[in-house]
Amino acid sequence: MSEELHEKTEEVTGEYAQLAARYKAGEALTDEELDTIADLAVSVLRDLLFYFDAQDSPIDEYDGDEGELILDVTAPDLAVLIGRHGKTLESLQTLFSLLVSRKLGFRYPVAVDVEGYKSRRHDKVISMAHSAASRAVRQHMSVSLPPMSAYERRLVHIALRDNARVDTHSEGSDPERRVVITLR
Known part of the structure; x- marks a missing residue:
């Protein structure tokens, strides 16, 4: 791992360390803290969408039935993100979840949907x-x-x-x- 990347990872972990400690302790997060998580998740998703030439696609945020944050990417011609029987979307979700968890320092339930496919x-x-x-x-x-x-x-x-x-x-x-x- 390059020194610059290592420093950036430590910085990000430090930035969210207090949030991670509160979440892991079972404390309710404030609206501001939830917004911080949502902002990070959208940023990570946009970074991933870049590789599909879809980084400028609109992303709708809403709460799911089980308290998870759902990010729904809405734009025409995004079938490439869904893939055959949703396999690409499933892989995108896995990679996305790993990246968000790594940056936050804990696993917060955030789901990615494309044009309402999962729904x-x-x-x-x-x-x-x-x-x-x-x-x-x-x-x-x-x-x-x-x-x-x-x-x-x-x-x-x-x-x-x-x-x-x-x-x-x-x-x-x-x-x-x-x-x-x-x-x-």
């Missing part, structure tokens, strides 16, 4: 789960869903956990791991 996919997976559960009950047999990411499998398990007529479990190994819905 639409979330709704589709939940709908698919309920349809498959109905089919399992109606046909008195197990129903296997298509292979999904760990996040999407979790959505299915959560969506059906209160359904008294079915159980869910995952089978297989990545990337072919899938949820199977069985009758109770």
Whole structure:
């Protein structure tokens, strides 16, 4: 690691050290501190978007259902950021999360979405789960869903956990791991 980069990393860590200590202690963050996290996250995302020639794309910020910060990149022709079946977006999310966590000194939940793809996919997976559960009950047999990411499998398990007529479990190994819905 170059000396300049090392100094910059130490400086950034020092800048957020107090924020990290408060967050790790379970203290509620102020609006100003949340804005600081959001500003850092947007800055990191813009740096990543540069490599896709999309650094000037509008970024909408909003709070998710589980308290996470969601950054939604909105601009035409950003399919390259989503990739086939969301794989590029998933990789972008992983890299983004690592960079933000490294700079903050702690992991704060920040999600990247592109043109609402994750939101639409979330709704589709939940709908698919309920349809498959109905089919399992109606046909008195197990129903296997298509292979999904760990996040999407979790959505299915959560969506059906209160359904008294079915159980869910995952089978297989990545990337072919899938949820199977069985009758109770």
